Amino acid sequence: MGKKLFCAEDRRRQAVRSMPRLVYDALDGAAGRETSSQENMSALQAIKLQSRVLVNVAERSLKTSFLGRRWHLPFGVAPMGMCDLFWPGADRALAKAAKTYGFPLGVSTMASSPMEQIIEEAEGNAWFQLYAGQSDDETYALVERAQNSGYQTLILTADVPALPARPRDYRNGxxxxxxxxPNHFVDFACHPKWSLQTLINGIPSPKNVAIQKNKDHSGFRRESGRDRIDWDFLSELRTRWKGNLILKGVMSCEDAKRAMATSVDAVYVSNHGGRQLESAPSAISRLSKIRTVLGDDTSVVFDSGVRNGDDVARALATGADFVMLGRPILYALAGRGERGLNEFLRLLIDEFSIVMAQLGCTEPAQINHECIASED
Ligand SMILES: Cc1cc2nc3c(=O)[nH]c(=O)nc-3n(C[C@H](O)[C@H](O)[C@H](O)COP(=O)(O)O)c2cc1C
Structure with missing residues (x-):
């Protein structure tokens, strides 16, 4: 029996202990001095919610409608590449959880399991996340593959025109x-459980794209390719993709308006958890502005800095229709796998339900700007 863990921070500390530093830093790290990553969390915490009394909240439902579907929860898991690196079988555990709890799982282009396997395991509760490669043909082939394997929602991530400087990754190689x-040997030797499991299960690699070793070969190169996509690419993608299309990484009101004018189904406000631009403002500070310019009838997804049930409610109150979590999900998987993930998800569900009760709400759709405590 492992130690009891009560919040995302406990799980983060457990993740530090359970995996080699190199791997933990790849999970936890951010761009530059990591100020944007920190501010995502502190700006969320600065939002105060208004509790209400004498509302009958005995019958509460966490269900919500989003993009033409009823979900059991108003939150899901953000697309993250190479999850099996943090715990062998993480992709499978996530897909199973998406099916069991009824939330959407973001499946990265860089996922460590084939997209077909994940959507099957998740029984359809999965959204495919697209990174454009160097070649349009290969990119559209990936889109077609997603369509053929049953994905109804495609997320285009557009906030990685170049790979950012992440000092922790540089330092660790x-x-x-x-x-x-040579320095990796010591790091791995100090974490025998992770090392043995990874050895037995095989070192994970991206399973949806062939990684190109150098510029002259075909395939996907992590270092380049995403810098050339533009609004014309989005228009073309819109024409080809028949399902829901979400644009991820939107931080500017102008971009949000233009995305809606290009007929995307939802704007995904995110600064990639501060992993792209050190000097970016917190994502939550952009959310309210973007909601104001888009009005109430547009669908908005949010991530970056969400760590507990209160944060989910804060994001909904600030203007999100749906909230995604990134790193805390990986902290939960680290060292404990499926058990850790289930413990964390149950905790999150309980926390969110309690916050709803405090706010006098019986369903997520009731959480809006009126739930934010005014200054006076
Ligand atoms: C290890 C890791 C890998 C990620 N990989 C991707 C990816 O492949 N595609 C993508 O759109 N975002 C990726 N992200 C960003 C997440 O989707 C999300 O925007 C971010 O984690 C949210 O911030 P949070 O971790 O503070 O919750 C990744 C994040 C992490 C931590």
């Missing part, structure tokens, strides 16, 4: 594909 350095 972290790269995809991975190549072993």
């Amino acid at each position: 972290f790269a995809v594909p991975f190549s072993m350095r």
Whole structure:
């Protein structure tokens, strides 16, 4: 029996202990001095919610409608690449959880399991996340593959025109594909459980794209390719993709308006958890502005900095229709796998339900700007 963990921070500390530093830093790290990543969390915490009394909240439902579907929860899991690196079988555990709890799982282009396997395991509760590669043909082939395997929602991530400087990764010599350095041996030897499991299950690699080793070969190169996509690409994608299309990484009101004018189904406000631009404002500070310019009838997804049930409510109150979580999900998987993930999800569900009761709400759709405590 492992130690009891009560919040995302407990799980983060457990993640530090359970995996090599190189791997933990690839999970937890952010761009530059990591100020944007920190501010995502502090700006969320600065939002105060208004509790209400004498409302009958005995019958509460966490269900919500989003993009033409009823979900059991108003939150899901953000797309994250290479999840099996943090716990072998993480992709499978996530897909199973998406099916069991009824939330959407973001499936990254860089996922460590084939997209077909994940959507099957998740029984359809999955959204495919697209990174554009160097070649349009290969990119559209990926889109077609997603469509053929039953994905109804596509997320285009547009906030990675270049790979950012992440000092922790530089320091550790972290790269995809991975190549072993002498200092890694010590790091791995100090974490025998992770090392043994990874050895037995095989070092994970991206399973939806072939990683190109150098510029002259075909395939997907992590270092480039995403810098050339533009609004014309989005229009073309809109024409080809028949399902729901979400644009991820939107931080500007102008971009949000233009995305809606290009007929996307939802704007996904995110600064990638502060992993792209050190000097970016907190994502939550942009959410309220973007909601104001888009009005009430537009669908908005949010991530970056969400750590507990209160944060989910804060994001909904600030203007999100749906909230995604990134790192805390990986902290939960680290060292404990499926058990850790289930413990965390149950905790999150309980926390969110309690916050709803405090706010006098019986369903997530009731959480709006009126739930934010005014200054006076
Ligand atoms: C390890 C890791 C890998 C990620 N990989 C992707 C990815 O492949 N595609 C993508 O759109 N976002 C990716 N993200 C960003 C997440 O989707 C999300 O925007 C971010 O984690 C939210 O911030 P939070 O971690 O503070 O919750 C990744 C994040 C992490 C931590």
